[in-house]
Amino acid sequence: xxxxxxxxxxxxxxxxxxxxxxxxxxxxxxxxxxxxxxxxxxxxxxxxxxxxxxxxxxxxxxxxxxxxxxxxxxxxxxxxxxxxxxxxxxxxxxxxxxxxxxxxxxxxxxxxxxxxxxxxxxxxxxxxxxxxxxxxxxxxxxxxxxxxxxxxxxxxxxxxxxxxxxxxxxxxxxxxxxxxxxxxxxxxxxxxxxxxxxxxxxxxxxxxxxxxxxxxxxxxxxxxxxxxxxxxxxxxxxxxxxxxxxxxxxxxxxxxxxxxxxxxxxxxxxxxxxxxxxxxxxxxxxxxxxxxxxxxxxx
Amino acid sequence: xxxxxxxxxxxxxxxxxxxxxxxxxxxxxxxxxxxxxxxxxxxxxxxxxxxxxxxxxxxxxxxxxxxxxxxxxxxxxxxxxxxxxxxxxxxxxxxxxxxxxxxxxxxxxxxxxxxxxxxxxxxxxxxxxxxxxxxxxxxxxxxxxxxxxxxxxxxxxxxxxxxxxxxxxxxxxxxxxxxxxxxxxxxxxxxxxxxxxxxxxxxxxxxxxxxxxxxxxxxxxxxxxxxxxxxxxxxxxxxxxxxxxxxxxxxxxxxxxxxxxxxxxxxxxxxxxxxxxxxxxxxxxxxxxxxxxxxxxxxxxxxxxxxxxxxxxxxxxxxxxxxxxxxxxxxxxxxxxxxxxxxxxxxxxxxxxxxxxxxxxxxxxxxxx
Numbered sequence: 001x002x003x004x005x006x007x008x009x010x011x012x013x014x015x016x017x018x019x020x021x022x023x024x025x026x027x028x029x030x031x032x033x034x035x036x037x038x039x040x041x042x043x044x045x046x047x048x049x050x051x052x053x054x055x056x057x058x059x060x061x062x063x064x065x066x067x068x069x070x071x072x073x074x075x076x077x078x079x080x081x082x083x084x085x086x087x088x089x090x091x092x093x094x095x096x097x098x099x100x101x102x103x104x105x106x107x108x109x110x111x112x113x114x115x116x117x118x119x120x121x122x123x124x125x126x127x128x129x130x131x132x133x134x135x136x137x138x139x140x141x142x143x144x145x146x147x148x149x150x151x152x153x154x155x156x157x158x159x160x161x162x163x164x165x166x167x168x169x170x171x172x173x174x175x176x177x178x179x180x181x182x183x184x185x186x187x188x189x190x191x192x193x194x195x196x197x198x199x200x201x202x203x204x205x206x207x208x209x210x211x212x213x214x215x216x217x218x219x220x221x222x223x224x225x226x227x228x229x230x231x232x233x234x235x236x237x238x239x240x241x242x243x244x245x246x247x248x249x250x251x252x253x254x255x256x257x258x259x260x261x262x263x264x265x266x267x268x269x270x271x272x273x274x275x276x277x278x279x280x281x282x283x284x285x286x287x288x289x290x291x292x293x294x295x296x297x298x299x
Numbered sequence: 300x301x302x303x304x305x306x307x308x309x310x311x312x313x314x315x316x317x318x319x320x321x322x323x324x325x326x327x328x329x330x331x332x333x334x335x336x337x338x339x340x341x342x343x344x345x346x347x348x349x350x351x352x353x354x355x356x357x358x359x360x361x362x363x364x365x366x367x368x369x370x371x372x373x374x375x376x377x378x379x380x381x382x383x384x385x386x387x388x389x390x391x392x393x394x395x396x397x398x399x400x401x402x403x404x405x406x407x408x409x410x411x412x413x414x415x416x417x418x419x420x421x422x423x424x425x426x427x428x429x430x431x432x433x434x435x436x437x438x439x440x441x442x443x444x445x446x447x448x449x450x451x452x453x454x455x456x457x458x459x460x461x462x463x464x465x466x467x468x469x470x471x472x473x474x475x476x477x478x479x480x481x482x483x484x485x486x487x488x489x490x491x492x493x494x495x496x497x498x499x500x501x502x503x504x505x506x507x508x509x510x511x512x513x514x515x516x517x518x519x520x521x522x523x524x525x526x527x528x529x530x531x532x533x534x535x536x537x538x539x540x541x542x543x544x545x546x547x548x549x550x551x552x553x554x555x556x557x558x559x560x561x562x563x564x565x566x567x568x569x570x571x572x573x574x575x576x577x578x579x580x581x582x583x584x585x586x587x588x589x590x591x592x593x594x595x596x597x598x599x600x601x602x603x604x605x606x607x608x609x610x611x612x613x614x615x616x617x618x619x620x621x622x623x624x625x626x627x628x629x630x631x632x633x634x635x636x637x638x639x640x641x642x643x644x645x646x647x648x649x650x651x652x653x654x655x656x657x658x659x660x661x662x663x664x665x666x667x668x
Contacts, residue, residue, distance in 0.1 A: 035419050086632050092418060093366050094631050097570055100563055101627030108620035112613045225430075225559070228423045236419070267438035268446075276427035280412070283424060287415055 015250020046203030235292020355537025377542025402539025448553025
């Protein structure tokens with residue numbers, strides 16, 4: 001039982017990180033109908049920027065986080081304005097491949113600038129390897145913070161989405177870009193905001209992924225790949241779906257990690273592909289995810 | 300009243316300029332092994348082998364419009380099938396096509412599930428396929444050698460020994476690289492000829508119709524499921540062929556090779572070369588496959604470039620990745636038709652037939668949702 005509760009807690013914490021990444025995917029997909037394959041690279045770059053500021057330059061951790069967030073928002077917006085605007089109106093595949101190219105570029109840059117060695121201090125967070133003990137279940141501070149901050153961000157996102165002009169504009173753009181344009185909605189600005197938002201969300205996810213007791217190395221960018229099943233399970237267009245999908249993936253990952261040694265026939269490291277299996281199972285039943293809607297078609 | 304019509308030009312006596320060009324190109328290609336040194340010849344081998352796989356991806360993604368990031372999985376299937384068959388004493392004349400057939404069968408098995416999904420959903424599910432594949436490859440050590448990988452058997456036909464001595468015919472000797480060169484060249488030429496003709500048949504036209512407008516194609520009587528599946532199977536077959544050659548040429552394969560990065564490389568090849576064109580696969584392969592080799596070869600003479608990280612410069616692997624990331628972005632933004640598009644433009648400006656040249660190549664052909 002203790003093991004189960006511990007795994008449950010870890011799973012929810014990990015699921016929150018995936019939910020943040022998935023929310024970034026969803027924000028961009030709703031505004032511009034593409035998937036940002038560079039989300040993993042954003043996460044990586046964000047974490048490295050915070051780490052550089054906090055560990056190398058000795059900024060206080062909260063200031064470093066703010067600097068990292070601002071930098072990533074700017075990078076997201078600049079990328080959207082400089083590159084993606086030039087291919088607006090082209091097939092989604094073109095844009096997706098550009099983001100794959102961007103992903104390769106950023107990962108190579110990070111590796112060239114910071115080296116491949118892991119940074120033992122992570123992002124220089126103040127939590128250390130400490131936590132609260134509830135019975136024999138350990139709640140690490142970094143995970144507690146992950147859950148609290150994610151909950152706050154999600155709340156903020158839904159308030160933004162539901163009650164602000166830009167939230168409304170984003171929803172209108174998601175439903176029909178041309179109609180939104182015709183109604184005078186600044187679709188370009190909506191797009192830019194979505195990319196900035198995705199950069200910020202990725203940075204937060206990166207900070208929590210590389211906070212103690214974890215370390216920071218270039219491989220954490222690959223973690224965003226596991227957020228793909230999350231958005232697919234939830235449905236690309238649905239923020240609620242992103243959160244549910246993220247939590248499902250986090251729980252599946254941790255539970256299989258904890259228990260797969262008792263089912264040896266599944267093979268080594270089965271937990272790392274379990275999310276994909278869940279994703280395929282969901283898609284067999286609901287091809288557009290649990291909360292997604294099939295697009296309307298016309299000739 | 301008799302109307303005099305000019306006689307149909309006889310195809311037999313006067314080959315078209317295209318045919319002449321292709322024959323000349325093939326002849327030139329055949330002389331390459333005699334002029335290149337071992338290093339460049341092995342690079343040429345990699346280029347030809349990768350072009351076969353890229354051609355396969357072009358059938359699925361370029362001609363049929365189904366974006367797949369799962370190509371590496373089928374290459375892996377091909378490589379391991381080839382090794383498995385060769386282990387059991389099957390001749391290379393059978394295990395090379397056998398690898399293609401096995402990959403095609405796996406495509407036939409996976410296809411109906413994957414192809415229910417469209418656009419980006421398909422792309423992501425095929426990423427899942429790559430991860431599942433890597434997991435399988437790691438966990439079937441009897442065939443794949445487990446995480447450490449395995450040695451791959453070499454083709455052997457009578458006097459032709461691809462593993463070591465190569466082949467000597469009538470005093471002319473080819474080393475291992477030369478043998479692989481001609482094998483890959485033959486298979487690539489056959490595949491290109493096949494795909495070129497396939498795209499002019501009923502099924503090929505159906506594939507392109509599905510790419511251009513799925514619903515319109517369905518309304519005109521194209522069976523969407525069957526057409527997509529056919530493209531998937533052809534694509535997997537060519538990937539398997541490519542995987543068999545690639546694995547054998549490398550001497551040793553391990554499961555980590557068949558990862559997402561390899562899939563992305565193939566997508567990069569067809570983007571840079573030209574999406575939905577037969578020659579684009581080869582042109583793109585020259586660029587994307589040749590580039591890393593070029594950089595490694597000249598890393599000593601390029602400033603700031605180091606063989607490995609941490610020596611105060613940019614590591615070669617980082618520089619290659621940086622370059623081909625940039626290539627993908629630049630081509631998609633500036634010339635979405637790829638190198639083929641550049642060639643068409645150049646030809647157009649030389650012959651002042653810009654319009655014809657522009658029509659001859661599909662503008663970025665992928666239509667989504």
